[in-house]
Amino acid sequence: MAERDGRDRPPGPPGAPVLGNTHQYANDPLKFFVETAREYGPVARYELGGETFYQLNDPAHIERVLVHDNEAYAKGERFQAALGPVLGEGLLTSEGEFWREQRRAIQPAFHPEQLARYAEVMTAYAERTVDDWRAGEPRDVHADMMGLTVEIAAKTLFDVDIRDEEAAVGESLEAVMDRVERTVRRPVEIPSWLPTPGNRRYDRALSTLDGIAERIVDARRGSARVGRRGDGERVDDARDDAAREDVVSRLLDDERNVPRERIRDEVVTLLLAGHETTALTLTYALHLLSRHPEAAATLRGELDEVLGGRPPTVADLDALPYAEKVVKETMRIHPPVYELLREPIEDVAIGGYRIPAGSTVSFQQWVVHRDPRFYDDPEAFRPERWTEAFERSLPRFAYFPFGGGPRRCVGDRFASLEARLVLATILREWELDASADALAFSPSITLRPAGPVEMTPRRR
Known part of the structure; x- marks a missing residue:
């Protein structure tokens, strides 16, 4: 542990007996985080339902936890309680050497040459989605983006088209995230064994996701065993290299004989993590652009000049710098992952304060991305x-x-x-008018909108 300066208890907002700061937090978590940071400085302390939290509000402290001292921290019990029952020992929840092995196994699926292969699917599926739009008919754009991104994740990462099952997958993922939100937001959760409507919905969701994962594994295992020679005769183990590039095939090909349960965990992890944050980014970008017509006009002008009406390709991206700026600014002002949690596995010192092992360390993109020390007019979309x-x-x-x-x-x-x-595929053909000036949020593991995001598309 680093040398301490004797200050053991960081400052923080006063709370009520037993409940601590739970009431202030539950009323508006995002406001609570910002006010805590602004009032109490780089390291703040508060209590939620009997659990102590240490909120870090300085980039240097955050870097220390995530980079320099990362081996002194785990994701912790709070994170595991929320996602462990869903993701098992997938990449998002595993720890230590087991996590490092998983990361090495999955990393090749995200290498640049692989990403270039995914681009055509991303564009084609986006076009397929907007083909269902009708000018003047309002859409829940968040639902559309969730459906689109889960279809893209399934096709690019697992080589499976799940459009016929997308509604069931989307409903299941929604049920899972509802449970995660309750786990994160409420200190006392209804026992999972009680047959409440919410628990039954959650159990059905897990069963659906397990079934989808099983079918994906079976499909990839079948393609691993059966292929054709050059003369057209069917033979075993004759897949070409391109067919081996999806994540499940890589795990099936792993010489360590990855257990089926672990492959299931990775499939569900990548379906969940591989679509929700991008869906939120797209939803928020479309809404922000609808409320900022000058930015939207700048982006449309760039798309018209570079694309000339045709669909975008990966080769166009360097010529679309404003599109990249729109995405960056969207993820600054409405970060899909708005908070990270870590748990020290030993006593540590941060900012001169002792942080006991087993406590929860938190830091929020929502807070730091809106800090006026770093961003001029931080509430503005620029x-x-x-x-x-x-x-x-x-x-x-x-x-x-x-x-x-x-x-x-x-x-x-x-x-x-x-x-x-x-974004380029949608906006080269469509403009969208938002029904609401501002969005309300429902923070859980991700920064989700508190209800449908209704927008009306118009042909350009």
């Missing part, structure tokens, strides 16, 4: 702020939408590519 000079001026963890350190999101480049391509 994509043009993202110049090279501006990015160089930022402290390293003043912007961290994908986390950082060894556990930085494995799919960060995948998500960035998908967001830009889908």
